Amino acid sequence: MSLNKYISDVKVIDHNEQIVFSYLSNFENLSSYLNSGLIQKISQQIPQVKITDFQSDYDSCKFKITGMGLAEIKIVKRDPFKTIKVESSGSLPLSITFWIQLLPVNQYKTKMRLTLHAEMNMMIKMMADNKLAEGINQLAETLSNLPYK
Secondary structure (H helix, E strand, O other): OEEEEEEOOOEEEOOOHHHHHHHHOOHHHHHHHHHHHHHHHHHHHOOOOOEEEEEEOOOEEEEEEOOOEEEEEEEEEEEOOOEEEEEEEEOOOEEEEEEEEEEEEEOOEEEEEEEEEEEEOHHHHHHHHHHHHHHHHHHHHHHHOOOOO
16 A cells, blocks of 8 residues: 545635635535535546445545445544544545645635545556546535535
8 A cells, every 4th residue: 555645736715714614624514515416427427436325414424436335534633724634434445634724815715725645555546546636626626616605
């Protein structure tokens, strides 16, 4: 198993860091967004990946990935208005640690960057490396466009 690091481009969100942090640090907020069609879009873009049985609470979410098993991600650390640290568990053949980093630009804008550390064997890396590199930027783009309230 080797550790691979993926870093997104920096995105600017048109809300202050308190609003962004409060929204992203509660997985219940993401549940309605994911269940409203994002999961179907992922399945359409990557037909071999089918996500089902998505459930979430304040600290965690879990879902099944066809052919891979149960995935669970859990918020393990919140540094208010700065960082959210997420780790994976479940039966997937890789282990991830993920950070959402926030930096205020001014009272109305926040910069966001995502960092992903994925521990995986060489076979998984050969199949997933490019998709993870692209996916981290797609996820950053998606998170920057969420309906923050």
